[in-house]
Amino acid sequence: MDLMLSEEQELIRSNVREFALKSIEPVAAKIDQESRHPFELFEKLAELGMMGISYPTQYGGGGTDFLTTMVVTEELARSCASTGFLHGYSYGLVGHPILTFGNEEQKRKWMPGLAAGKMVGSFALTEPGAGTDVSAATTTAVKNGDEYVLNGTKTFITNALIADVFVVFAYTDRSAGAKGMSSFLIPKGTPGLNASQHFDKLGVRGSLTSEVVFKDCAVPAECMLGKEGDGFRIAMSALDVGRIGIAAMSTGITQGCLDESIEYSKQRVQFKKPIASQQAIQWFIANMATDVDAARFLYMNAAFLKDKGKPFSVAASKAKLFCSECAARHTTKAVQIQGGYGFVKGSKVERFYRDVKLAEIGEGTSEAQRMIIAGSVLR
Numbered sequence: 001m002d003l004m005l006s007e008e009q010e011l012i013r014s015n016v017r018e019f020a021l022k023s024i025e026p027v028a029a030k031i032d033q034e035s036r037h038p039f040e041l042f043e044k045l046a047e048l049g050m051m052g053i054s055y056p057t058q059y060g061g062g063g064t065d066f067l068t069t070m071v072v073t074e075e076l077a078r079s080c081a082s083t084g085f086l087h088g089y090s091y092g093l094v095g096h097p098i099l100t101f102g103n104e105e106q107k108r109k110w111m112p113g114l115a116a117g118k119m120v121g122s123f124a125l126t127e128p129g130a131g132t133d134v135s136a137a138t139t140t141a142v143k144n145g146d147e148y149v150l151n152g153t154k155t156f157i158t159n160a161l162i163a164d165v166f167v168v169f170a171y172t173d174r175s176a177g178a179k180g181m182s183s184f185l186i187p188k189g190t191p192g193l194n195a196s197q198h199f200d201k202l203g204v205r206g207s208l209t210s211e212v213v214f215k216d217c218a219v220p221a222e223c224m225l226g227k228e229g230d231g232f233r234i235a236m237s238a239l240d241v242g243r244i245g246i247a248a249m250s251t252g253i254t255q256g257c258l259d260e261s262i263e264y265s266k267q268r269v270q271f272k273k274p275i276a277s278q279q280a281i282q283w284f285i286a287n288m289a290t291d292v293d294a295a296r297f298l299y300m301n302a303a304f305l306k307d308k309g310k311p312f313s314v315a316a317s318k319a320k321l322f323c324s325e326c327a328a329r330h331t332t333k334a335v336q337i338q339g340g341y342g343f344v345k346g347s348k349v350e351r352f353y354r355d356v357k358l359a360e361i362g363e364g365t366s367e368a369q370r371m372i373i374a375g376s377v378l379r
């Protein structure tokens with residue numbers, strides 16, 4: 001595996017870094033404080049071609065490999081975890097399932113808008129009684145002539161309040177177990193689809209998270225993504241890709257903590273010298289610098305396998321598990337390095353400390369990743 005980024009990828013990384021320093025850093029704390037979707041940042045990212053950079057050119061994308069999208073996600077999260085999360089989510093949980101399982105008409109309908117950043121997508125799988133145990137879902141889609149009628153409740157759904165299209169999962173045949181789950185692409189405004197006010201969250205507050213209720217929501221049969229019974233497979237495929245996004249986002253958080261820790265420890269003077277001269281602080285920073293390399297290699301490896309068309313599901317779980325837990329460890333240390341100043345609102349490391357928790361929960365908890373990894377090695 002070639003772990004060097006190409007010149008083009010390095011250029012994209014540095015352009016995104018420049019954008020993040022100029023446009024994201026000044027507003028990230030406010031986005032967190034106000035818990036609002038950063039529309040203005042996504043408009044600019046779309047202008048830079050960063051929303052659809054890896055989508056095929058025939059659907060308005062930039063035609064790069066998937067790894068390039070992950071590098072962008074990492075750089076965005078280095079300044080604002082919410083922005084990084086939403087960038088990775090958009091590719092993994094919305095663009096990827098449409099591109100992989102959609103028919104030509106569906107791709108033409110949704111992909112150009114997503115690639116241009118003019119449309120927002122949402123992935124509605126989790127339910128109040130079905131989190132880790134996806135198959136416990138109770139939302140149903142009953143065939144009625146040329147339509148399916150959906151009933152059920154989804155929860156913790158990112159972007160639901162602002163989405164143009166929902167990738168929704170519902171049982172078309174409960175008796176068939178996971179093989180009876182199907183997936184639908186449902187446009188916003190469809191009667192019977194209602195998203196409620198967003199949850200007030202601990203972190204990643206720039207992403208809006210809501211409950212979505214389907215009440216006698218009738219959709220034409222053409223809205224089905226894939227075939228009847230493909231839903232579980234589509235959900236797992238999307239989550240495999242989404243997990244690499246969470247790993248890249250987590251790596252951005254760890255890198256952001258490292259940046260902050262280096263800068264702060266060099267300028268903070270105690271006992272008449274910078275705290276960076278103390279071995280205790282140096283060890284925190286050395287561990288961060290080592291782990292961020294390891295994290296980056298793991299998410300890049302998973303993205304590389306996906307780009308090469310090789311199986312990447314277990315690699316994605318390993319990357320998500322390591323990168324998220326590693327980021328969580330280092331956000332604690334980054335706050336420690338800044339002492340009381342790191343504990344107060346408005347401090348970047350305080351924000352990262354809260355944001356990182358999502359990475360250990362969303363798109364499959366750390367325990368779920370361990371189940372997948374253990375299953376792969378104990379066969």
Ligand SMILES: Cc1cc2nc3c(=O)[nH]c(=O)nc-3n(C[C@H](O)[C@H](O)[C@H](O)COP(=O)(O)OP(=O)(O)OC[C@H]3O[C@@H](n4cnc5c(N)ncnc54)[C@H](O)[C@@H]3O)c2cc1C
Binds near residue numbers: 122365
């Ligand atoms: C901010 C945010 C955004 C989200 N966005 C979306 C979205 O857009 N779309 C969507 O569909 N979902 C979304 N989710 C939901 C997310 O995927 C779930 O929260 C996650 O899968 C865990 O499900 P749960 O919260 O129901 O926890 P549970 O499944 O109830 O788990 C609770 C605890 O039990 C553990 N546990 C469960 N089963 C086992 C087991 N067999 N062995 C060991 N431990 C176990 C878990 O690891 C966890 O620690 C989002 C969640 C959050 C917090």
